[in-house]
Amino acid sequence: MPHSLEETQSIAAAHRALRTHLPAEQVHVSGPAYADSVALWNGAVKHLPAVVLTCTSPEDVALGVRTAREFGIPLSVRGRGHDYAGRALADGGLTLDLRPMHDVRVDPGARTAEVGGGASANDLLAAANEHDLVAATGTIGTVGVAGLTLGGGYGPLAGRVGLAADNLLSAELVTADGTVVRTDEHHDPDLLWALRGGGGNFGVVTSMTVRLHDGPTVVTGLVLYPWNQARQVLGRVRDAQQDSPDSLTIQVAAVAAPDGSPALLVLPTWSGDVPTGTNPSGPVMALARLGDPLIAQLDAARYADTIAGRDAMFPDGRHVTIRTRSVPELGEDVIDIVDRFGGRLPTPMSGITLHHFHGAATRPTPDDTAFVLRRPHLMTEIIGIWPAEETGEHVRSWADATSAALAEHAFPGGYANLLGPEATDQIPHIYGDNLARLQRIKAAVDPEGVFSATPLPMTEPA
Known part of the structure; x- marks a missing residue:
């Protein structure tokens, strides 16, 4: 949509103001650096700052x-650019690209890492790995640490060490008035509480300190079963998850096999002692004995290498849509739905993944x-993933239908990091009884709503 004359003048004035204080190579309205900054993981996003x-x-x-x-223009923060809804880019506004701020400094004695606001999981894990330590991250290495952590941060180590948010110890951030502040358990602990799952709605996190852990070697890999064995x-898997020790997280997914047919992927991560993990x-x-697998590859590996090795599964530039529901377990109704929709993936790149939440991640109370x-x-x-030359309508319809089928078996709300603006039935319930406290903190640090990263309802659900 074209800008009004007033908007155009405000943008031009903001550009001039920034150029007054910063070198030209940091302020972009076009050119290769601009194009690089607006190229996100989801190629379907058309927002242009x-x-x-x-x-x-x-x-x-x-x-x-x-x-x-000052100039009244929209603002956004771009970390690694993995939010599928494209909220990293302020359409017609100002986008702050934090990727140069990707340094990671490890304190091996304290078992902590100070992580720049633009760092990826690969950056963090590589630095921790040098000291035989590991951090809570998601499944893919190119995802940004800050965005993942602020929204919660499910991952393969969650059963043993909790969510990424549970391992956030302190943060430096720029608040809506342009002040640089630091929050930890002793300085503005309410703000730290909000950052542990409340998303990037309270300021721009320029660095964070996270807890590190022993156990850089895990036992992992993949087991791929033919789809005619999926229900069994x-x-x-449900039985194994119910008996699973903290050290074993079992992710499963409906995916396409190498020949394009539907298949069931079992993706375990064992973070306990290696001999137990490799014991037949x-x-x-x-x-690997839940059926007759097509492929079974499980072995010990460095966690950092494992996460980095999965990046090729989700390259930049494809067109993507995501829906999310959280279900109590793999009950028969949920298995029916996974069987029905996983058996007719709309493209070979699409899938349904079920992330295992158990163990240490369940031990904080809901208001911790x-x-x-x-x-x-x-x-x-x-x-749902489709090539750029297609419209993707059939992919979005499949994703909507899968989500709708799961809704009656799911908890209210959903995972904030994966909820787009269209999830109007879920957004009011994301934070449950924590919503009122989050709203009070938001009103205190950002009363004008400058920041809007992941969804944060500003009214109580009906």
Whole structure:
């Protein structure tokens, strides 16, 4: 949509103001650097900021925040750009690109890492790996640490070490008035509480300190079963998950096999002692005997290498839509739905993934952090992917139908990091009884609503 004369003048004035204080190579309205900044993981996103500010310091971020407010233009924060809804880019506004701020500094004695606001999981894990340590991350290495953590952060180690948000110890952020502040358990603990699951709605996180853990070697890999065994295997996965120790997280997914036919992927991660993990009679190797697998590849590996090795599964530029529901377990009704919709994936790149939430991640109480759903469950990620030359209508219809089928078996709300603006039935319930406290904190630090990353309802659900 074309800008009005007033909007055009405001954008031009903001651009001039930024160029007054920063070198030309940091302020972009066109050209290769601009194109690189607006290229997101989801190629279907068509948002185009009027100005991109490449940030190299908290001071750059603060300048960007103050400028957007002074000239009344929308503001967004781009980390690694994996939000499928495209909220990393402020359409017609100012986008702060934090990717240069990707340094990671490890304190091996304290078992902590200070992580730049633009760092990826690969950046964090590579640095921790040098000290034989590991961090809570998601399944894919190119995802940004800050965005993942602020929204919750499901991952393969959650059973043993909790969510990424549970491992957030402190944060430096720029608030809506352009002030650089730091929050930890002793300084503004309410703000830290909000950052542990409340999303990037309270400021721009320029760095965070996260807890690290022993156990850089895991036992993992994949087991692929033919689709005619999916119901049987899913039932046996349910039994394995119910008996699963903290060290074993079992992710499952409906995917396309190498020949394009539907298949069931079992993706375990064992983060306990390696001999138990590789024992043929142990709980990990038993997952290769739930049926007659097409492929079974399980072995010990460095966690950092494993996560980085999965990046090729989700390259940048494809067109993507995502829906999410959280279900208590793999009950028969849920298995029926996975069987029905997983057996007719709309494209070979699409899939249904069920993320295993158990163990340490369930032990905080619902009000210990902003992330409220602490009961054992499976976070279901319905991901539709299609080539750029197609419209994707049939993919979106499949994703909508899968989500609607799961809705009556799911908890209210859903995972904030995967909920797009169209999820109007879920957004009011994301935070449950924690919503009122989040709204009070939001009103205190960002009363004008400058920041809107993941959904944060500003009214109580009806």
